[in-house]
Amino acid sequence: MENEDKASNTDTHCKSTCSRISKHSSTSSAALKAQAKAEAARALLAYSKKDAAILKQKTELEANLHIFSSQKAVAAAEAEVAVYEEEEALSKIEQDHPLVGPPTSPKQRTTEYVQKHSYICSEGFKLQVDPLAFHKAAREQCEKATNAEIDLNSSHSAGKAKVKVEHLAQKNE
Numbered sequence: 001m002e003n004e005d006k007a008s009n010t011d012t013h014c015k016s017t018c019s020r021i022s023k024h025s026s027t028s029s030a031a032l033k034a035q036a037k038a039e040a041a042r043a044l045l046a047y048s049k050k051d052a053a054i055l056k057q058k059t060e061l062e063a064n065l066h067i068f069s070s071q072k073a074v075a076a077a078e079a080e081v082a083v084y085e086e087e088e089a090l091s092k093i094e095q096d097h098p099l100v101g102p103p104t105s106p107k108q109r110t111t112e113y114v115q116k117h118s119y120i121c122s123e124g125f126k127l128q129v130d131p132l133a134f135h136k137a138a139r140e141q142c143e144k145a146t147n148a149e150i151d152l153n154s155s156h157s158a159g160k161a162k163v164k165v166e167h168l169a170q171k172n173e
Contacts, residue, residue, distance in 0.1 A: 104112070
């Protein structure tokens with residue numbers, strides 16, 4: 001019987017140990033599951049924070065876009081006002097000083113400007129000058145100066161050549 005008691009004790013001990021191991025295993029399994037849920041919740045929280053930051057940036061960008069759109073509308077309105085004011089000012093000037101005849105060509109305006117301003121002031125006197133004649137006289141003067149310089153250079157060269165010829169002639173003699 002002693003053997004039976006020992007066997008019975010061993011059986012009971014084994015059952016108790018197995019029961020404890022089973023309880024420990026199910027407890028650790030539940031702990032692992034809870035830990036996994038906590039990790040998943042932390043990951044979701046991190047993504048929620050990023051999502052919130054992006055939504056905040058989106059809201060700021062939309063607000064800035066709205067402000068920019070309003071500024072653009074104001075700038076366009078101000079430009080329109082400026083054009084109307086300029087047109088009104090030009091219209092008033094034309095009413096005060098109407099144009100005589102059709103508009104002139106740029107060439108004609110330039111000619112008129114040159115004639116209007118082509119005079120020489122000398123001690124309070126204004127002398128009218130013909131610009132074309134003045135230009136022609138200046139050109140002739142430049143040509144004379146250039147020709148005189150060429151003549152001086154050529155006469156100087158001719159003089160040198162004459163001296164060399166005379167010098168050579170003396171040597172040969």
